[in-house]
Amino acid sequence: MESKLQSGNQMEKKYEDEVVMSPAKLAWKKFKKNKIAMTGLIILVIILLISIFGPILSPYNMAAIDLTNTTGEPSLVHLLGTDASGRDNLTRVMYAGRISLAVGFFSVLIQVVVGVGLGVIAGYYGGIIDSIIMRLVDIFSCLPTLPILMMIGALMLDLKVRPENKMYFLMLIIGLLSWPGLCRLVRGEILSLREKEYMQAAEALGLKDSRKMFKHLLPNTAAIIIVSAALGVGSAILTESGLSFLGLGVTVPTPSWGALVQSVSDMDSLQSYPWLWIPAGICILLTVVSVNLIGDGLRDALDPKHNI
């Protein structure tokens, strides 16, 4: 009898333990078990920390020109050598990381705000509002991203936008060109969630539309938003670096990883000064790989059917 009671208590205790786990905690627990995704997270955090604090700790100024030491080879003084104007390359790579990462994260933020907002509205109201938003999605998803960004880059040169301000325009435009995919996903999800019983309950309670949309429907689409946002950061960084590589994105003297790779334009310097372009290229690769690994890990962790 006593032992039965005890085991009953134990079961209760176990049950309590499970109750404490919020969906976020559960996902984090699953994510932590995924070694590959954790590796991605650790690499990304390291790159973030180096990009944020590196330029502050570096003894060199990102823009300090030293004409006595141009295209210097990597040494103990300049770990990644110096560029054609004698600027310390490591400092520039770290500083470029700030720009590239900022463009990646903030353009995804814009993408999420626009895509999720319009997706929830389209899915919730349906009818004519849905049709209008979905036609907008059709139009925006057919816009050729890179050619339009190239035109905007040329436009920024013509309008004489200051190089340090270009990144803000790039964030905005990349964000505004990439929202349709997420909008479609969220709309589809809302369409099916709208029919659930708890929405009928919300209706019966007489809740306001905005409260129903953003308090009751939106949290249930969190999983797809988080996963596609994580994967979006990678593609935004790739887009920005490609554009800057063409000389139409972030331009000198402000460095971004793509612009640093572009700084060796002719084949001879490509061969003679590998330290000028390889580190920036590897930084892009590592960042995008880790972001994609995290996105993949999140997809598994947030999928209730998927057990590791």
Next chain:
Amino acid sequence: MRQYVIRRVLTMIPIILGISLIIFLIFAMAPGDAVTGGANAHMTVAAKAQLRHQMHLDQPKLVQYLYWLKGASHGDLGTSTFYKKSVSSVINTFIWNSFYLGLLSTIAVILIAIPVGVVAATKQYSMFDSTSSVFAFIAMSIPDFFVGLLLISFFSMNLSLFPVSGMETIGSTATGFARILDIMHHMFLPFLVLTITSVAGIMKYMRSSMLEVISEDYIRTARAKGLREKVVIYKHALRNALIPIITLLGFTIPGLFAGAIITEQIFSWPGIGPVTYLAVLNRDYPLCMGINMIYAVLTLLGNLIADITYAVVDPRIRLK
């Protein structure tokens, strides 16, 4: 089916109008116009004014757009200010070089991605599976220009195996088979870049599609009735797993023509990519507009083809 296609084509028209308006609005923000460009620097003020009048550039922007639309509806996309030829003939000259490159790399992508995806799925968690998935993650995350420069540095500079740029050896008089060999030689590196950067997506897709099908009930049934594993995988599972891939390939059709601007630019491949770059650099607005519209129409067509092939290969869709 025919009605469906007609309806889809008709809904494309407002989308194309919307796209053209957005692209035109971007140009409208630019200071100066096609006549201001460097190519006309020697012109007198009067000649410039006359040229502007001829090209309707003295009209309000909205009227200019309507003029462009009127021409475009007849297939006249205007005249390129940089090439001094009609936009459609410039595009027609270069787009085929992009197409050959794109076609070959797409074939290679299919030949690599599908078998690798299938084997990775049937041997899930094996050494082969993890190796191919590591490769896929790297390939989908590496910027195309970085792959291009690495390949140039290694194959062209260190080993002198492949030419750095162009499509044919300059001054070459080779004809027939020798010429094709020369073109292939020049094509190899850009082909490799395109293949590496686009193989990963289809490979991962193929793997997950195959994994999904293998867990279906009818596969268990096929195994239960004693079919050989080969028949189960390649006859029953693969056919169904390929359906979403066929749709995916429909989406790659615009990419065949649109090429890869950055890759073609690095290797000076005379496709539509470098033309786009030159059009932007020289503020050749009619050409930019034309190229963008071609890209947009190709994307729409790709979506349409994807939907149609989906209905053709999967009878379940047609019944709905």
